[in-house]
Amino acid sequence: MDSYFKKRYNSFRFAFKGINSAVRSEPHMKLHVLSALGVIIAGFVFDVTKTEWCLLAGSIGLVITAEIFNTAIETLTNLVSPQHNPLAGKTKDLAAGAVLVAAITAAIIGLVIFLPYVIAYLQS
Numbered sequence: 001m002d003s004y005f006k007k008r009y010n011s012f013r014f015a016f017k018g019i020n021s022a023v024r025s026e027p028h029m030k031l032h033v034l035s036a037l038g039v040i041i042a043g044f045v046f047d048v049t050k051t052e053w054c055l056l057a058g059s060i061g062l063v064i065t066a067e068i069f070n071t072a073i074e075t076l077t078n079l080v081s082p083q084h085n086p087l088a089g090k091t092k093d094l095a096a097g098a099v100l101v102a103a104i105t106a107a108i109i110g111l112v113i114f115l116p117y118v119i120a121y122l123q124s
């Protein structure tokens with residue numbers, strides 16, 4: 001039983017190590033984390049509803065998850081194909097495309113949620 005909890009503890013430790021490594025090494029990841037902080041602050045400032053918090057949390061999670069997968073795919077591609085290879089390029093472009101789709105989705109959700117609050121604030 002002891003070793004069961006130790007294994008679970010280590011799994012969490014390795015997962016946090018992965019998140020930490022992505023935040024430290026990826027400039028885009030830093031940008032995503034900063035944007036997420038901005039969104040959280042804006043959420044408190046405009047006192048958004050519970051449903052809106054859920055949508056914002058989902059959007060933040062989606063983008064950060066996509067960026068971590070992108071980093072993992074880039075790292076593996078560099079390991080498997082350090083030399084130029086069209087398939088390696090295509091793999092990286094697909095992973096980057098997934099991040100872009102996630103980021104555009106999050107931006108649309110952010111606009112739909114915050115725009116009415118900003119307009120109401122400017123009109124008040």
Ligand SMILES: Nc1ncnc2c1ncn2[C@@H]1O[C@H](COP(=O)(O)OP(=O)(O)OP(=O)(O)O)[C@@H](O)[C@H]1O
Pocket residue numbers: 026028074081082083084085086087088089090092093096
């Ligand atoms: N081994 C390779 N073979 C062919 N094309 C590659 C290879 N490595 C990278 N490329 C091409 O160059 C682009 C940029 O590669 P890079 O390794 O800088 O990835 P990146 O997605 O820009 O990384 P980062 O997000 O860290 O800036 C890729 O999207 C891909 O089109």
